[in-house]
Amino acid sequence: MIKLVRGFLTGAVIGVTVSAFVTGIIIENVPLILTGIGLPFAYGLLLFVAGMPRRAREAAVVPRVALAKIESLRASGTETGDVPVRFDLTVAPYGEPSFRAKARLDVNLVDLPSYRPGDVLVVAYPPDRPWKARIVEPDAEWARRAAGATLASAPESTVVRKPSAGSGHGFLVLLGILVGVAVVVLQFRTELFAPAAEASEASEASEAAEPTSVTSSSGSATVTVDPGQSLADVGELRRAVDGLAQHADVTKVLTAVVQEHRLSVVFAPTGVTVPSFDLRALPVDRVPALVAKARSTLEVGTPQTWQVTVIPFAGAVTLRIVVTGPDGSASLGG
Template sequence: MTITEDGPVVRKAGPAGQARGFVTAGVTGATLAALVLGTVVENVPLFVAGLVLPLAYGALLVVAGKPARAREAAVERRTTLARVESVRAVGEGAGDVPVRFDLTVVPDDGRPYRVAIREQVNLVDLPDYRPGRIVVVEYAPERLWRVALVRRPSAEWEERAAGAGIDSAPESEWVREPSRGGVFWPVGIAGFVVGAAVVIGLVRGELSDGESRPDWDGTPSYSTSVSSSSATLTVERDASLRDEGELRWAVESLAEAVEGPQRRATSVVVQEHTVAILYAAAGTKAPGFDPYALPFDRIPALVEEAGTSLGTGSPESWQLTADGLTEALKIRVSVTGPKGAASLEADERGEVVRRDPVR
């Protein structure tokens, strides 16, 4: 038999254990990434995959572990007597409770040893296991720490237990299950990172629609949202789309984000930090215009004029709408201030053709 005198024997997980730890950490990283990113990008299949992946991996481990469990079940077990050294409940409950037993086990073919086990015991039966009591147990000769109480021993073993006297084994004779050690922590971290990176790589295209990117001057600037009929860009820094060059850059960025051939717009709506382009249905002959045809150089001046010459007072908000549903492009700038709302209209060249001041 193997009796440890100085506590548990620690041995590192072997290559197979390290590989299993790497895969487990990878599944954990992939699961968390799938759940988080599936929520962020509203990707239902990805979110569902995050729920299914750990279940599938758990089922795989169950199947893969069947041979080991079969070998464990085939381990020889023998019956012997043991002395109860101490009893301590380690949980709560109204019926069965987990109890820690410290025992002195006396194998028929070896010297006594000490072992600690946990068993579920009904509160009514606890007095039967008071310290000093001799009980019948089963143990595995090759795994001395595997000890279990025999709740209903045979008449022969009950008679032996009733007439037996067992001295306590010394503290130096403790037997503990050898620790298999943990996975080398860099291996676990690497597995977690790789698992998460795989998922991020799969949805990188979807993430690019909502992440901050550098604009033309290198400053992190905007987020986009693209659907089959529209595209929206929101500026995420201290910049206004009426500043020089900003609106042209925003429209170009949205045009690049739209999949397929260049599509004609039915309207473009611009506010201080947001521009939205509505597109004509693909394959139709609906009227529209090329967003690049907007008079970008004139738009800041149109917004400025609408805010200062139409009697609204200090402007609180503004909106520019370019409409291409008719043959000629129409641009309308609406401004709201403390004195009311007003607007002006311009043609495709950005020349003012009508003013509607506060009345």
């Protein structure tokens, strides 16, 4: 039960560590980054302190000494000096059945030929953990026993291994990782996802407010849209007007001309009292419908071009749509 709980806690620490570190970097939260760095060290210290009584009990166990026969050995490296050698041993404890065990020993290259399959060594292991068998330097008595001993090989089915934690342990580790990640992500979900959504909305708003091209001077201004767009489309003229308002003062406009891809504006001269109007107050939402009506009712043939002229007249603002085709031009007032 303790192993299962420890597995879950280990998974949770892994999940919190990784998600806290990554989330801290994304949202630029230094304390969260430090939490991701420091948590595994704190957890490791906790495990070390919690495991001290167990290690003390294990150290108090008197190891059992026995003879062991080398079944096979394999060096893990060829570098000079000591190399790690893995031994497959048959361990023959006195008065008990023999069993197979694995052991590791660092052997100097000069001494490596002294270890051959069939040789008898002396090993020590905890009685309750025989898979921790280790090759030891024997005293005189055990050296004498090993020199004259002949051991039969134990079957490979008797090999001893550390008990597996089982599939439940792995499941709880995975569950802990998922829980740890969820705790951090849910805790900081606003900082993680809101900025992206706000940035997307701001980008869309910026794209909606900015026309393709704006050219402005003291007396006039021109807004040009892409060839694939038309100011007769719903919302396009409003977008062009709002975009122009970001670059020029459109509260005193003398005249405005709307064409398929261009909005041209002439401003009232400064210091001169002339009829003018606020371009932003223009009922631009009516223009697409008026253009569509003019193109469908005025018989000028096809293809057609159109132009909307806006001027102040007698205290009001008038719109006139002129449609030109192969058969001439015609106009419609709005």
